Amino acid sequence: MPPVPQRLAPPATGEHLITSCPSEHVLLLTLNRPKSLNAMTPELQEDIERVLDWAENEPEVWVVIITGTGRAFCAGQDLKGWLNRPRTENNLHEHGFAGISARRTLTKPLIAAINGIAYGGGMELTVNCDLVVASEDAKFALPEVSRGVVAAQGGIPRLASIAGHQRASEMLLLGRPITAQEAYQRFNFVNAVVPSTKLMSTALEWAAMISSNSPDAVRSTKKALMLAKEHGMWEGSKRHIESPEHKQAMNGENIKEGLVAFSKKRSPSWKSPPAKL
Known part of the structure; x- marks a missing residue:
């Protein structure tokens, strides 16, 4: 290894x-x-x-x-x-x-x-x-x-x-x-x-x-899973929408890259997310 x-x-x-x-x-x-x-x-x-x-x-x-x-x-x-x-x-x-x-x-x-x-x-x-x-x-x-x-x-x-x-x-x-x-x-x-x-x-x-997926989207998705497990579906969903992980996924560079790559029919080139949000 x-x-x-x-x-x-x-x-x-x-x-x-x-x-x-x-x-x-x-x-x-x-x-x-x-x-x-x-x-x-x-x-x-x-x-x-x-x-x-x-x-x-x-x-x-x-x-x-x-x-x-x-x-x-x-x-x-x-x-x-x-x-x-x-x-x-x-x-x-x-x-x-x-x-x-x-x-x-x-x-x-x-x-x-x-x-x-x-x-x-x-x-x-x-x-x-x-x-x-x-x-x-x-x-x-x-x-x-x-x-x-x-x-x-x-x-x-x-x-x-x-x-x-x-x-x-x-x-x-x-x-x-x-x-x-x-x-x-x-x-x-x-x-x-x-x-x-x-x-x-x-x-x-x-x-x-x-x-191979957007690290921002992956991190936000796992955050949603954890919040649902801890708080239930409705409260977990609300907290996820308000979380820094979700805001980063929706407003960061990777979502733009993913959409542009899709429109141009090429593979996206993701960037590492910030260390702390």
Whole structure:
């Protein structure tokens, strides 16, 4: 995988997180604790949060992909480390597990490429991504109740909103694993199931398709999705129309470029949006 281009300078991370730029405007994050099934540690959590904060404010990053090394995407929290460190009253992170949940207002599309097991927090991370492609051998589970803990990092409300109360209860209360096909056909939080050899190529193809669109329009569209999820259809729609992301999409250079390119029957040449609106 090519290194991040020189013009992109994400924060330094430990070896547990690899950052790379496989194509223009695409940032790839790879969890790299294969011997521990990429289980989350406080240090890894902090690095992911720091990189995502940077990516949100970096104009050249339009799409983020997250995946794992080895036979797991993420086995959840490192419970051995959790047992041996002081615990806060509720153990909640500001932005959820791995810094990815409904509590984080990331306006860049986030694609999960699930290369193996996604248990506990790994499952919570999955359902809070915008698009999910899973390898055929991927497995998902929320086994927290069997360990005396709760899937409180953003997984419960998100899964319930996607799969419905009864199917969410099936995963949360039984704690049993489900297959990638079940996640796709019954629980509705996986967009596609592919052979493991095609996992990353599929994720990169999706990222390229997103990057071929206006970054202003993409950012405004994701903002609308987040507001609808948080506030409902009518209030979410009102807030979206008033948002700086929508105003940028309607008044920026890219909408003009898109309309001119259409009229001249050529491909548009998009410009990176402002870092902050």
